[in-house]
Amino acid sequence: MRSPLRTIPLERSFVSPPIRTPTTIFYGWYVVGATFLVLFAGFGAIYSFGAFFLPLSKEFGAGRAAVAAVFSYAVFTLFVTGAFSGIIADRSGPKKIMAVGVFAIAMGLLGASTAKHLWQVSVCFTFGIGMGVGFVYVPAVSAVQRWFEHKRGLASGLAVTGIGLGTLVMPIVAGQLLEVMVWRYVLVIMAAGVVVLGSIAVYLIEAEPGARGLAPDGRSLRLEDAVPSDRNHQLGPIMRSRPFTLFYAAQAVLSIPVFIPFVHLVPYAEDMGLGRTQAVSVLGLIGLGSTAGRFIVGALADRIGRRRTLILLIAGMIAAYMMWLAATGVGSLACFAVWFGLCYGGYVALSPALLADYFAGPKLSSVIGVQYTASSIGSLLGPILAGYLFDLTGAYTYALYIGTACSIGALCLVLTMPEPSRGSR
Numbered sequence: 001m002r003s004p005l006r007t008i009p010l011e012r013s014f015v016s017p018p019i020r021t022p023t024t025i026f027y028g029w030y031v032v033g034a035t036f037l038v039l040f041a042g043f044g045a046i047y048s049f050g051a052f053f054l055p056l057s058k059e060f061g062a063g064r065a066a067v068a069a070v071f072s073y074a075v076f077t078l079f080v081t082g083a084f085s086g087i088i089a090d091r092s093g094p095k096k097i098m099a100v101g102v103f104a105i106a107m108g109l110l111g112a113s114t115a116k117h118l119w120q121v122s123v124c125f126t127f128g129i130g131m132g133v134g135f136v137y138v139p140a141v142s143a144v145q146r147w148f149e150h151k152r153g154l155a156s157g158l159a160v161t162g163i164g165l166g167t168l169v170m171p172i173v174a175g176q177l178l179e180v181m182v183w184r185y186v187l188v189i190m191a192a193g194v195v196v197l198g199s200i201a202v203y204l205i206e207a208e209p210g211a212r213g214l215a216p217d218g219r220s221l222r223l224e225d226a227v228p229s230d231r232n233h234q235l236g237p238i239m240r241s242r243p244f245t246l247f248y249a250a251q252a253v254l255s256i257p258v259f260i261p262f263v264h265l266v267p268y269a270e271d272m273g274l275g276r277t278q279a280v281s282v283l284g285l286i287g288l289g290s291t292a293g294r295f296i297v298g299a300l301a302d303r304i305g306r307r308r309t310l311i312l313l314i315a316g317m318i319a320a321y322m323m324w325l326a327a328t329g330v331g332s333l334a335c336f337a338v339w340f341g342l343c344y345g346g347y348v349a350l351s352p353a354l355l356a357d358y359f360a361g362p363k364l365s366s367v368i369g370v371q372y373t374a375s376s377i378g379s380l381l382g383p384i385l386a387g388y389l390f391d392l393t394g395a396y397t398y399a400l401y402i403g404t405a406c407s408i409g410a411l412c413l414v415l416t417m418p419e420p421s422r423g424s425r
Helices: 010-014 028-047 049-060 064-092 095-113 118-147 152-159 161-178 183-204 235-240 242-271 276-304 306-326 330-359 364-393 397-415
Strands: none
Touching: 028 049, 028 064, 028 095, 028 118, 028 152, 028 161, 028 183, 049 064, 049 118, 049 161, 049 183, 049 242, 049 276, 064 095, 064 118, 064 242, 064 364, 095 118, 095 183, 118 152, 118 183, 118 330, 118 364, 152 161, 152 276, 152 330, 161 183, 161 276, 161 330, 235 242, 235 364, 242 276, 242 306, 242 330, 242 364, 242 397, 276 306, 276 330, 306 330, 306 397, 330 364, 364 397
């Protein structure tokens, strides 16, 4: 006679039903949006420097190497500061350090607007804008990497699109405003925009999904997500590893050609006979290409592998400098700006995601911060060297040759990097 009690299989009786992923928008996308806003404001402020290049040169009677040094010192400080901000973000989260960064950017812009000497502008750009962007960049970008795994390339690309759109919009807006008001008032307007956008970003940013009871990519929380991994806990062994040292060297060499156009493309275009508005618009085309590159490359890299995509982007950078060398008019110069922007934007989107593939773990912000100090080298040397060579020869030809050679050197270094063991094919 059958028992009235139903027999329940053992595995069903002790296994709880699966937890359904919430149907609301995954909060990681809010983190992406916050990063987008703060990078738009910060990098839009620093990369609009080209629009102010000739007004500063005229007002203070300075040569191109001296004016270029203002930008170089600021970006150098940006990337050096990133190493410290990454360590702070690993320990205490991104909110506080980003709030300090937003305040510093705004104060730097306001301080520069009152400068009576070029060295005062340089101090404000270096210790205000440069340091401020360094305080927001690494913590925000690192947070995005922790919120995503399978969609890491796409999320990273969308987040750093803020740099591309900032580079597109801010120089053009600054150029238009410079037609109707002095450069000092334009800096004040930019400071107000930084405060508004930066405050929203600081409010929305969150360090990692575990703080909200979530797991990366919006999936249900599993046991392994709550238990910290022992992998990549120590920064020293990471910095001595072959992938890190090769990538660091490649980034240091590549940063020399990367930062030359942001300072010298506008005066180069004006030397060709373009008006200021047209010349600034050409610089804005770098932002247009950069935005497209971040959208395209992020998703592409998730499919074919991030290291392989990086090789293609650096090869594209070589082609871009060849295009600049061959440019004879506004059309060819515009083509260079778009293509350079696409390669540059893809490279910026790819770098933190590739580092996360190699070194995912609790020290990720520190790793990204230390890695980005490599860019401080080229940001300091590239624009100043190009300005010096122009002052010496009256042309940018030798600077463009050096940019091409450095891009080739970076490609050789990346070709020797091993494939990541996770996250990229």
